Amino acid sequence: MINFNQIPSPCFVLEERLLRRNLELLKDVQDRTGAEIICALKGFAMFSTFPMIREYLKGATASSLNEAHLCFDEMKSKAHLCAPAYLPQDFDELMSYCSHITFNSFSQWEFYKEKINSSKEKISCAIRINPEHSEVETDLYNPARPGSRLGVTIDKFSATLPEGIDGLHFHTLCENDSFALERTLKVVEEKFGHLIRQCKWINFGGGHHITRADYDREHLIRLINDFRKKYNNIKVILEPGEAVGWQTGYLVSSVQDIIENKGIEVAILDVSFSTHMPDCLEMPYKPLIIGATEPMNGKPVYRMGGISCLAGDFMGDYSFENKLKPGDKIIFHDMIHYTMVKTTTFNGVGLPMIGIWTEKDEFVLVKKFGYEDYKSRLS
Secondary structure: OOOHHHOOOOEEEEEHHHHHHHHHHHHHHHHHHOOEEOEEOOOOOOHHHHHHHHOOOOOEEEOOHHHHHHHHHHHOOOEEEEOOOOOHHHHHHHHHHEEEEEEOOHHHHHHHHHHHHOOOOOOEEEEEEOOOOOOOOOHHHOOOOOOOOOOEOHHHOOOOOOOOEEEEEOOOOOOEOHHHHHHHHHHHHHHHHHHHOOOOEEEOOOOEOOOOOOOOHHHHHHHHHHHHHHOOOOEEEEOOOHHHHOOOEEEEEEEEEEEEEOOEEEEEEOOOHHHHOHHHHHOOOOOOEOOOEOOOOOOOEEEEEOOOOOOOOEEEEEEOOOOOOOOOEEEEEOOOOOOHHHOOOHHHOOOOEEEEEOOOOOEEEEEOOOHHHHHOOOO
16 A cells, blocks of 8 residues: 655655556456557556556557657557647658557548558558537537537548548547447447448547446447447457546645635645646546545635646645644645646646656655756747
8 A cells, every 4th residue: 555655745656556457457348349448648648657558558549749759669659640630840750650540631631641652651541530429518628519620520521431541530538438438339320330331440539437436347348349240340449548547646745834814724735736737627626635525514624725826726625634734745636647748837836756656565756857847848
């Protein structure tokens, strides 16, 4: 069991045994369906864990040149690439890092298809589709919202796929269960079924909460197996990121000061919601703190205040068993996915350290950031 007294502050710390547990669940789905599950780097890109991930998953999916390069360098595999558009100055290098490329429009495919066709190594290409079916309530994370720039709607397709296109790709889920996927697949099949039959592969995208405790993995396995059987054993690809890093670690912080304003006590921390946990403000959601609860009568209540100067850099409110004081550790739960990949140095706020609590019950500091990390992003 992790010993937080050994963890410096502030620090992201991943618990290795929890990551392995998630990977074992994902591999079970993979083994029982023949589907390929790859890690979406936009949600989880802690490359110090890639050697373990390679033991279980087929590779990674990227959405940019840098992610594709990271996949090639650290995952030791070529990436599956999907992005709204590709930059001409990047494309030759991109091709060297990718085995699969999904195009967001027919015009992007037409622009780059000659490069694809002249590539020395085979690159399998797809078109991203938009089934115009939403299962996501938060517009910021909803790729199928009206007017979305992501994916091609069925009215833009002809009866056959363009020559050179091997697959279709949809990504419309976010933290969803298998029943949301089932409803989505029904719409995808109704609209694109004749095109699926022309494909070598289809990518179901990410947003599948496969490692969540209440996720019905048996239902997912039936869905995939039935789909593959219906479409002549088509290759199915899933690319979760959050499910890889789900509940595998923490952000360890500490109280720097306690202030009071109009009866509200605020604990000023050495971390920032704006720069270190932006999903909490964007989604938004209130992160769990180990040892804290929702506000309760008779117990001390504190608002958590971030270290940046942004007025809205706070999260509240929480009850604790005892009054907080400077030096007390505040441990945010489930802070590995969509955290490190989104951190910023706004306001010059330093980035938390990154560490691993190993399966041998030892803490290993993987990364420590400093002034040069801030300065190198400016000029």
